[in-house]
Amino acid sequence: MARPSDVADLVARARRGEQRAVAQLLSLVETDTLAGRSLLREVAAALAPHAGRAHVVGLTGPPGVGKSTSTSALVTALRRRGRRVGVLAVDPSSPFSGGALLGDRVRMGEHATDDAVFIRSMASRGRLGGLAWSTPQALRVLDAAGCDVVLVETVGVGQSEVEIVALADTTVVLLAPGMGDGVQAAKAGILEVADVLAVNKADRDGAVRTARDLEQAVEMSTGDDAGWVRPVVTMAAIRGEGVDELVAALDQHRAWLDDTGQRARRRRRRAAAEIEALTLERVRVRIGDLDGAGGLADLADRVVAGELDPYRAADELVGSVDSRATARA
Amino acid sequence: MARPSDVADLVARARRGEQRAVAQLLSLVETDTLAGRSLLREVAAALAPHAGRAHVVGLTGPPGVGKSTSTSALVTALRRRGRRVGVLAVDPSSPFSGGALLGDRVRMGEHATDDAVFIRSMASRGRLGGLAWSTPQALRVLDAAGCDVVLVETVGVGQSEVEIVALADTTVVLLAPGMGDGVQAAKAGILEVADVLAVNKADRDGAVRTARDLEQAVEMSTGDDAGWVRPVVTMAAIRGEGVDELVAALDQHRAWLDDTGQRARRRRRRAAAEIEALTLERVRVRIGDLDGAGGLADLADRVVAGELDPYRAADELVGSVDSRATARA
Numbered sequence: 001m002a003r004p005s006d007v008a009d010l011v012a013r014a015r016r017g018e019q020r021a022v023a024q025l026l027s028l029v030e031t032d033t034l035a036g037r038s039l040l041r042e043v044a045a046a047l048a049p050h051a052g053r054a055h056v057v058g059l060t061g062p063p064g065v066g067k068s069t070s071t072s073a074l075v076t077a078l079r080r081r082g083r084r085v086g087v088l089a090v091d092p093s094s095p096f097s098g099g100a101l102l103g104d105r106v107r108m109g110e111h112a113t114d115d116a117v118f119i120r121s122m123a124s125r126g127r128l129g130g131l132a133w134s135t136p137q138a139l140r141v142l143d144a145a146g147c148d149v150v151l152v153e154t155v156g157v158g159q160s161e162v163e164i165v166a167l168a169d170t171t172v173v174l175l176a177p178g179m180g181d182g183v184q185a186a187k188a189g190i191l192e193v194a195d196v197l198a199v200n201k202a203d204r205d206g207a208v209r210t211a212r213d214l215e216q217a218v219e220m221s222t223g224d225d226a227g228w229v230r231p232v233v234t235m236a237a238i239r240g241e242g243v244d245e246l247v248a249a250l251d252q253h254r255a256w257l258d259d260t261g262q263r264a265r266r267r268r269r270r271a272a273a274e275i276e277a278l279t280l281e282r283v284r285v286r287i288g289d290l291d292g293a294g295g296l297a298d299l300a301d302r303v304v305a306g307e308l309d310p311y312r313a314a315d316e317l318v319g320s321v322d323s324r325a326t327a328r329a
Numbered sequence: 330m331a332r333p334s335d336v337a338d339l340v341a342r343a344r345r346g347e348q349r350a351v352a353q354l355l356s357l358v359e360t361d362t363l364a365g366r367s368l369l370r371e372v373a374a375a376l377a378p379h380a381g382r383a384h385v386v387g388l389t390g391p392p393g394v395g396k397s398t399s400t401s402a403l404v405t406a407l408r409r410r411g412r413r414v415g416v417l418a419v420d421p422s423s424p425f426s427g428g429a430l431l432g433d434r435v436r437m438g439e440h441a442t443d444d445a446v447f448i449r450s451m452a453s454r455g456r457l458g459g460l461a462w463s464t465p466q467a468l469r470v471l472d473a474a475g476c477d478v479v480l481v482e483t484v485g486v487g488q489s490e491v492e493i494v495a496l497a498d499t500t501v502v503l504l505a506p507g508m509g510d511g512v513q514a515a516k517a518g519i520l521e522v523a524d525v526l527a528v529n530k531a532d533r534d535g536a537v538r539t540a541r542d543l544e545q546a547v548e549m550s551t552g553d554d555a556g557w558v559r560p561v562v563t564m565a566a567i568r569g570e571g572v573d574e575l576v577a578a579l580d581q582h583r584a585w586l587d588d589t590g591q592r593a594r595r596r597r598r599r600a601a602a603e604i605e606a607l608t609l610e611r612v613r614v615r616i617g618d619l620d621g622a623g624g625l626a627d628l629a630d631r632v633v634a635g636e637l638d639p640y641r642a643a644d645e646l647v648g649s650v651d652s653r654a655t656a657r658a
Contacts, residue, residue: 044638052635062391136639264633271639272629276616278643279650283612287605300601304593306381309373310465310600314607321608322654 007039011046014145017084019115022145026120029137044137050144052267054086055254058168059153060193065176066200070237070246071153075111077243078149086118086142086150087111090135118142135167136274149250167270169263170253172196172246175214177206191221194230196249202234202242228256286321294320336368340375343474346413348444351474355449358466373466379473381596383415384583387497388482389522394505395529399566399575400482404440406572407478415447415471415479416440419464447471464496465603478579496599498592499582501525501575504543506535520550523559525578531563531571557585615650623649 007028013021028043059067059074071087078085111117120142122135135152142150152168173194191197197218199211214232231249235242257263287296299313308316336357342350357372388396388403400416407414440446449471451464464481471479481497502523520526526547528540543561560578564571586592616625628642637645 041638041640044640048632048638049635052633267633268626268629271632271642272625274639275625275628275632275642275646276613278639279616279646280609280612282643282647283609284605287608296601296605297597299604300597303377303600303604304381304596306378309370309377310603310607311370311373313600313604314611317604317608318611325651325654 007042007046011043011050011144014141015050017115017146019118022118022141023120025141026138029134029141030122040134040137044140047137047140047144051140052143054139054143054147054150055250056139056143056150056152056167056169057250058171059151059174060171061174061176061200065174066237067153067174070174070198070200070235070243071151072111073235073237073240073243074151074246075117076240077247079111079114079117081247083148084116084118084146086120086139086145086147088120088122088135088138088142088150088152090122090152090154118145118147136270139167169257169266170195170250172198172250174198174200175210176201177204177210191217191230195228195253196246197230197232198242198246199232199234200237202236203239207234226260226262228253228262283321286324287317290317290320290324336371336375340372340379340473343470344379346444346475348447351447351470352449354470355467358463358470359451369463369466373469376466376469376473380469381472383468383472383476384478384579385468385472385496385498386478386480386579387500388480388503389500390503390505390529394503395566396482396503399503399527399529399564399572400480401440402564402566402569402572403480403575404446405569406576408440408443408446410576412477413445413447413475415449415468415474415476417449417451417464417467417471417479417481419451419481419483447474447476465599468496498586498595499524499579501527501579503527503529504539505530506533506539520546520559524557524582525575526559526561527571527575528561528563529566531565532568536563555589555591557582557591612650615653616646619646619649619653 010021010025010028014025025043025047028039031037031040057074059071061067068089071089075085075087111119120138122138139150139152171193173191173196175197176199191214197214199207199214201207202211211232211234218230218232231252233242233246233249235246237243254263257266290296292298294316296317299308299316302308303310303313339350339354339357343354354372354376357368360366360369386403388400390396397418400418404414404416440448449467451467468479468481500522502520502525504526505528520543526543528536528543530536531540540561540563547559547561560581562571562574562578564575566572583592586595619625621627623645625646628637628645631637632639632642
């Protein structure tokens, strides 16, 4: 593990695009030990001035829709345009985290030797479908490393979509024929989180219908999208078809974000969410440190016994946390 | 809206099983206005001594798997056994919340006139797939109303599964042939949350294979289930087939929970999670009350500008929240 004094050097080397330094920094921000925490803070401080440039693109969708294949095809298309690309895969079915078939691995393997592609799988730390806690810092590492685009691929189930929206400048929701038509997508709340919709496996039966359903659903939905008309792209990522259209849609959205000031707004919202989450995490740690009467376990027992309602229990817990803060002040 | 003085009376009437009183209490706990908050607390205090008896059964699964139909069939089967049943539907595709086809409505309609069935749809408050904030209190209302079983139906996407596990004594994950075989289910993290697996639409092609895949996946998975062997039930809920087997599986799990002390353990964990969530919500409100320098918006701006990293920003925010607590103490 790097010593604190190495951090500035690592960041400098990462900024020059050295794969090894980037990999080490990514490992550092993934560290979740007490010893690692102070290093993590040091890395965060060193990265802060160098982030905010990359276009962060979230890819999500139901399992089996071809997210890994689409990610790989997008990397190929972006590299053809000379862009530096980062990939963060927090999908348990992703080839990067070892959950997928060998065929996928080999397919992504072509990028593994490309010096301008940075690939990292993130453990989701046992959180079902969720993004890893360290994902925002990992994004900053790839951003500082000069990535023009960072693709964040995550399994699309519920909460992770909300989280990817909080993280990404542009969110792509991938669907496939027969996996969910427009109505199902609307039911699952998929439409609201999408900036761009892509129907993959367009060579399969029903692709045209799925795309048309989605277009209709998009027309009827009223998103918080400030005038952006969400495009529906059809593609067959495995054969590279429609991928250029997807890149074009991403570029258009990025331009729209910049032109309208939405990008800055999203980034502020993202930073606020991250700061709030870190703050609440500290309160959670404080709660965990309390024991005995007035501690969480004691209060939970009293709620289960019917002696206390949860609101009063929360009153007591807030009081306990506050007196800790007061004692410290 | 009920005046505070009415609350004790409402709870007494709900305990006698009066549909109208139960409905009013459910409306009260769903209230999310400032005026409603104090009533909500009053209701919580009045309910506290009367809850903890009902068997809380969570039903989840991907959209389109037939959750509403299965819920309805379960209600029928439970009523046939003379049990009082509560239904909380937090699924946007549920007939109760108006998202489904007329056929579903009519089908559930049969229970609407049954005095021993209490049905409520909960708005999910814009949270994608998530359970409503007020769900735990709504459970207590139905529990106090003498329900033997409360079915909590929620759209099964990611976080909501985690939440339903926190809420339910027994979690049923519904799947259907072709919607996700064992591998996909494992990928999506579905297996870990299930106490009972049910393959619905068993009349369709592939049902046997799906059930077998699940059984194999269950055998290979290592859940935190303390010795419970998760059964896989096949059923065709729309024709009432296999529903008795599902009821039997639920009863077995309930007996197992009681015999092993797991039920008390789950209830304590559930209460702890609820108290912690209420406590963190208060901290969030305090954060929202801060403005100007050191407030969240200011800190987010400084993080976006690269002047500050999010960890230092959280330090500052914790400091601001604490000084508020200190000033109040």
